Amino acid sequence: MIILVGYATIEGQTRKIAEAIAANIEAAGDRALLFDITSGAEYALGHPEAAILCAPVHAARYPHAFASFVRQEASWLNGVPSAFVSVSMLIRSEFEEEQEEATHFPDGLLAETGWKPARVHHAAGALRYTEYDFFKRWIIRRMAEHENAPTDVSRDHEFTDWVALKAFVDDVLTLAKA
Numbered sequence: 633m634i635i636l637v638g639y640a641t642i643e644g645q646t647r648k649i650a651e652a653i654a655a656n657i658e659a660a661g662d663r664a665l666l667f668d669i670t671s672g673a674e675y676a677l678g679h680p681e682a683a684i685l686c687a688p689v690h691a692a693r694y695p696h697a698f699a700s701f702v703r704q705e706a707s708w709l710n711g712v713p714s715a716f717v718s719v720s721m722l723i724r725s726e727f728e729e730e731q732e733e734a735t736h737f738p739d740g741l742l743a744e745t746g747w748k749p750a751r752v753h754h755a756a757g758a759l760r761y762t763e764y765d766f767f768k769r770w771i772i773r774r775m776a777e778h779e780n781a782p783t784d785v786s787r788d789h790e791f792t793d794w795v796a797l798k799a800f801v802d803d804v805l806t807l808a809k810a
């Protein structure tokens with residue numbers, strides 16, 4: 633089966649997540665079409681039979697180009713088994729209200745685009761302090777302080793649960809083949 637793995641990324645973690653999803657798909661004997669939605673490249677998608685789209689939350693929303701892509705492709709996406717991976721930091725918060733808030737990040741996107749993915753997975757992202765400029769590092773460090781996330785800015789911190797992600801992909805593959 634051919635599965636589109638479309639992603640948007642700003643700092644690179646969602647690309648890493650999409651690559652892991654594609655590797656899981658290929659390991660299961662299927663074909664993954666890895667596509668960077670924000671690349672602006674023309675996409676010749678062929679005929680994917682399912683889709684897993686991934687996008688990060690920045691300032692409480694998904695990248696604009698990602699939302700445009702979903703809006704444009706919504707009717708196709710709704711016609712095949714499809715799934716969404718929302719990448720955020722809030723989902724790893726130790727405060728239940730914040731985790732709950734993170735589970736609602738997709739609501740606006742899905743309402744606005746009409747996309748109805750069969751499955752939604754919430755993956756924790758990464759803090760790449762060493763790659764941020766001074767201003768961004770300051771903002772993200774304050775956010776991390778508030779959420780009890782690591783504030784050691786001398787290195788990067790990755791929170792993605794790769795085992796949970798693989799279980800999600802296996803679930804989507806089962807669904808897609810049902």
Ligand SMILES: Cc1cc2nc3c(=O)[nH]c(=O)nc-3n(C[C@H](O)[C@H](O)[C@H](O)COP(=O)(O)O)c2cc1C
Nearest residue numbers: 641642643644645646688691692720721722757758
């Ligand atoms: C400028 C900036 C703003 C962010 N805003 C949020 C936010 O509002 N909520 C949240 O849960 N995570 C937020 N994050 C955390 C990102 O979702 C996390 O770093 C993720 O790994 C970024 O994915 P990417 O590397 O694919 O861009 C923010 C990160 C950055 C750098």
